Each structure stands twice: as C-alpha cells, then as structure tokens.
Amino acid sequence: MACRLIAVLLMLPALAWAQETDPEPSGRADEAADEAPAPILRDLDLIDAGTQNDALSLEDIPETEVPTNQSEIDALFDSAQLAYATGEYGTALGLARTAAAAGHAQAATLAGLLHEEARIEEASDVVAVRWYRRAASQGEPVGNYRLGLMAQADRAGLARTEARGFFLRAAQAGHVPAMLAYALVLKASPVPQDALLAIEWADRAASQGHAEAMFQLAQMYDSWERGPQEPAAARQWYVAAAENNHAEAALQAGLMLANGEGGEADPESAFALVRQSAEAGFAPAMGQFGLMLLNGWNEREPDMASAVEWFAQGAVGGDAESRFLYAVALAGGIGVDRDLVRAYYWTLMAEYEMDGTRSLNVDRDRLQAALENDLTPSETEQVRAQIAAFRAR
Structure with missing residues (x-):
C-alpha cells in the first residue's frame, strides 16, 4: 500500500434553520463549558459590540401592515421560506421583512441571506450584515454564523478577526456548524491554550453527529502537529465520519485499518471503506x-x-x-x-x-x-x- 494520505477538507454545511438544543456532550467539552475557561470569557467581550451595532429599525422596513399575532407572524415566515425554496425571491424578501419587523429573528436572517446570496436585484452585502445583526441581537444563532462566514470572506467591511466572536456566539447558542467553524478558528490560532479548546469544540460538534466535525476532530488527533497524536481516537472518529458518508474520512479510516494504526488491522473492513470512498x-x-x-x-x-x-x-x-x-x-x-x-x-x-x-x-x-x-x-x-x-x- 502507498503511504496514508492526509488532507484537510472544510465543508461547512449550508444554512440550517433547525437549531440544536444539546450543545453539551459528555467528557472534556462538558468540563470546559462548566468551568468557563478564560479564552471563552475573553471572546464574549469581543462580540458584545458586534451584535448591537447597525441593527435595523422599523424605519428600514417598507410601510406595510405588521401583524401582532404570533401565529400570523410564523405563517409569514413559513410563506417566506416557501417563496425562497421555489425561487420567488422578491416575494420571499417582502414576507421576510414584514415578519422581521414583527420581531421574527429567523425572518431577519432570511432577509440577510437573500442579500448575501444576491438573490434579488437590490442585493447588498452591507444590508445583509444589517439584517444578520438584527437577528443576532435577538439571539438567533444562524445570523451570527452567517456574519462569521462573511467576516472570513472579507465582505461588507467586516474584519476576519471578527469571525471568531460571531462563531462563538452561535456555537454557544447550540448551532452545530458554528461549533465546528469556531473550532477551526481556534485551531489556526497561535495561542497555545486555544489548541485544547479547538479539540473540545470540534468534539461538541462531532458528538452532535456532524460528519465534517467528526473528520476534522479525527485530523486533530491524527495529523495536527499541535494535537495530542492519539491514533486510536483518530481512527474512531474517521470511522464514525465514514459511517456518516464522509468520503475522505472513509479513505483515512480504511488505510488506518489496513495498516493496523490505532488498533488491530482489519483488512476486509479496510477494503470496504476504501471502496466506499472511491465510489463516492x-x-x-x-x-x-x-x-x-x-x-x-x-x-x-x-x-x-x-x-x-x-x-x-x-x-x-x-x-x-x-x-x-x-x-x-x-x-x-x-x-x-x-x-x-x-x-x-x-x-x-x-x-x-x-x-x-x-x-x-x-x-x-x-x-x-x-x-x-x-x-x-x-x-x-x-x-x-x-x-x-x-x-x-
């Protein structure tokens, strides 16, 4: 066999409306959350101002009748999502803005997304950021997550250094992709204590069944020079990610099983995993x-x-x-x-x-x-x- 291949592949999933409600897995990540380590407290200071500035006011919403009944507001948002899904983006924006004016945080995020993705003629990154900030100020995690992605891409005047705070806020609200994004920001940090935090946050996301987080966590245990170098843990998470249809993880798991790394060799499982990766x-x-x-x-x-x-x-x-x-x-x-x-x-x-x-x-x-x-x-x-x-x- 050739030498085992190691490569980093970031596949953050697209916007997910469903919010995870259990961001606290067992193990070291639990301890980190309970003890509130200093780096996390420091990051909270970084994001206080970021979620308050540039919030949209009702003056930014076109004149329309704003509902006050919660069921009517939710129905507006549902209609906005349906319009977005069917490509009726102008309609989606109007409905989302009306629901957002009535206090629906996810509707504000949808309005921001329509601008960020340039789905409408008047699309503007600046306006997208304003909508996301409005959603984030209401505790909506996807708004913070999208702000983090835009900051990483140097969009709308956001600084890359702001991404860390945005991702942290979304992660602490239980948004799993943000947990992984925050873990990867920590992984790239030169601060020594951030290395352990990176593993803990990746573990949180992986424990929620996020395949890319499982793969990234395996990489941290496997090939990361600042990681703990634990082949058995790496193998476990590669296999878990492969079971969740992660193609690169399936290759790494297969080659580890073929070579007997992190446990006993298993030639037949190795063959099946490498084949799975190839066929994917x-x-x-x-x-x-x-x-x-x-x-x-x-x-x-x-x-x-x-x-x-x-x-x-x-x-x-x-x-x-x-x-x-x-x-x-x-x-x-x-x-x-x-x-x-x-x-x-x-x-x-x-x-x-x-x-x-x-x-x-x-x-x-x-x-x-x-x-x-x-x-x-x-x-x-x-x-x-x-x-x-x-x-x-």
Missing part, C-alpha cells in the same frame, strides 16, 4: 482502491483491468498518485494497451498535487526521464504543449 468520487481513494485490486487485496484475485480503470478515474479527478499509477500502467501495458505518449502525458500531469504543490515522488521523476529517453523530441514537445494549454484553461 474521492479521487485519492480511487488510486488506493485500484492498488488493492491490482495487488489482490486480502487474498482476492488480482483484477488489473478494474485497477487501471480506477487509476484512470482518479487521474481525471486530479489525484497525483492516481495519475502516476495510471502512467505506470500505460508505460508497462499493465491491464491496458501500452501507450508511451499517454504515459508521458500522465507522468507530467502527476508532477503536482491537487493543492498545487509539487509532488515529491522520485519514482515519477525516474519514469519521466525514462519516457523522455524513449520518445522523440516532437512527441515530448507535443505533450508539453497539450499540458500547457490545459493548465492555461
């Missing part, structure tokens, strides 16, 4: 699964043709190792017709990883040199021109 479309897993098929993993019959098909899919998907493996198959006629020109093309394409960094693969360098010795100068020049045109696009 995760390019690095395609190359790994192809290797399992090529080598006859766990006493299976080698299947060279299927292995090469997986190498090819991973290569097209952008994985450097899959591209190299496909080039080797083409150069040697392994499970596919021998084709040195195509082999050279994929060898050069394997020079860079998916993140743009150069692949540190001496075998790839050797294969490139061997192919350049076998091909004519015009053949190599033609391939290089094709790659240059591809990268220019």
Whole structure:
C-alpha cells in the first residue's frame, strides 16, 4: 500500500434553520463549558459590540401592515421560506421583512441571506450584515454564523478577526456548524491554550453527529502537529465520519485499518471503506482502491483491468498518485494497451498535487526521464504543449 494520505477538507454545511438544543456532550467539552475557561470569557467581550451595532429599525422596513399575532407572524415566515425554496425571491424578501419587523429573528436572517446570496436585484452585502445583526441581537444563532462566514470572506467591511466572536456566539447558542467553524478558528490560532479548546469544540460538534466535525476532530488527533497524536481516537472518529458518508474520512479510516494504526488491522473492513470512498468520487481513494485490486487485496484475485480503470478515474479527478499509477500502467501495458505518449502525458500531469504543490515522488521523476529517453523530441514537445494549454484553461 502507498503511504496514508492526509488532507484537510472544510465543508461547512449550508444554512440550517433547525437549531440544536444539546450543545453539551459528555467528557472534556462538558468540563470546559462548566468551568468557563478564560479564552471563552475573553471572546464574549469581543462580540458584545458586534451584535448591537447597525441593527435595523422599523424605519428600514417598507410601510406595510405588521401583524401582532404570533401565529400570523410564523405563517409569514413559513410563506417566506416557501417563496425562497421555489425561487420567488422578491416575494420571499417582502414576507421576510414584514415578519422581521414583527420581531421574527429567523425572518431577519432570511432577509440577510437573500442579500448575501444576491438573490434579488437590490442585493447588498452591507444590508445583509444589517439584517444578520438584527437577528443576532435577538439571539438567533444562524445570523451570527452567517456574519462569521462573511467576516472570513472579507465582505461588507467586516474584519476576519471578527469571525471568531460571531462563531462563538452561535456555537454557544447550540448551532452545530458554528461549533465546528469556531473550532477551526481556534485551531489556526497561535495561542497555545486555544489548541485544547479547538479539540473540545470540534468534539461538541462531532458528538452532535456532524460528519465534517467528526473528520476534522479525527485530523486533530491524527495529523495536527499541535494535537495530542492519539491514533486510536483518530481512527474512531474517521470511522464514525465514514459511517456518516464522509468520503475522505472513509479513505483515512480504511488505510488506518489496513495498516493496523490505532488498533488491530482489519483488512476486509479496510477494503470496504476504501471502496466506499472511491465510489463516492474521492479521487485519492480511487488510486488506493485500484492498488488493492491490482495487488489482490486480502487474498482476492488480482483484477488489473478494474485497477487501471480506477487509476484512470482518479487521474481525471486530479489525484497525483492516481495519475502516476495510471502512467505506470500505460508505460508497462499493465491491464491496458501500452501507450508511451499517454504515459508521458500522465507522468507530467502527476508532477503536482491537487493543492498545487509539487509532488515529491522520485519514482515519477525516474519514469519521466525514462519516457523522455524513449520518445522523440516532437512527441515530448507535443505533450508539453497539450499540458500547457490545459493548465492555461
């Protein structure tokens, strides 16, 4: 097997209206919440002003009859959501603004979202921030979460440093994606004590069943230089994330089980997990699964043709190792017709990883040199021109 692949993939989910009501899992995260550690108290000071400024007043709402009955207000918001879901964004905005004027916090968030996503002609990031601040001042966590995302993106004059406070407020209100977002902000912090807090908040989100949080928590236990380096915990959370259909986690879990990291080796489960990741479309897993098929993993019959098909899919998907493996198959006629020109093309394409960094693969360098010795100068020049045109696009 190739070396285990480690990569960071942030997939924060889209806006979720449902608010989690149990942000306090058992274990160290509980203790941190009960004891209210100093960094959290410090962050509360950071966000006091941020949720009070620029709140919309009723003067900002177009003249309309504002209902006072709660059921009528909720019905307005429900209608606004339906209009948003069916693409009637102007109607959604009017309904949301009316409900927000009557005090509906989630309606204010929806009005902000319509501006943030530019769903309406008069869309404005500045107005989006105002609506989100109005919602946040009423304790609506999604408003704070969206403010955090906008701050991270340098939108509407918000500073990136403000994101931490916005995410914290939403996280403390029980918003699970915000718990993860706050954990990742803490992870990037140079302050030493923030490292433990990052793990605790990621654990809170993971304990709520959030697949990306499970994966990120596993990464903190696994490959993070400031983490505790606990392979058993990493493996546990990779497996949990894989069970929640996280493709990259399935690959990491599979390779840990294959190599016996963090527990006993389990070749059959490893095969199933790597296959799950490959079939979910995760390019690095395609190359790994192809290797399992090529080598006859766990006493299976080698299947060279299927292995090469997986190498090819991973290569097209952008994985450097899959591209190299496909080039080797083409150069040697392994499970596919021998084709040195195509082999050279994929060898050069394997020079860079998916993140743009150069692949540190001496075998790839050797294969490139061997192919350049076998091909004519015009053949190599033609391939290089094709790659240059591809990268220019």
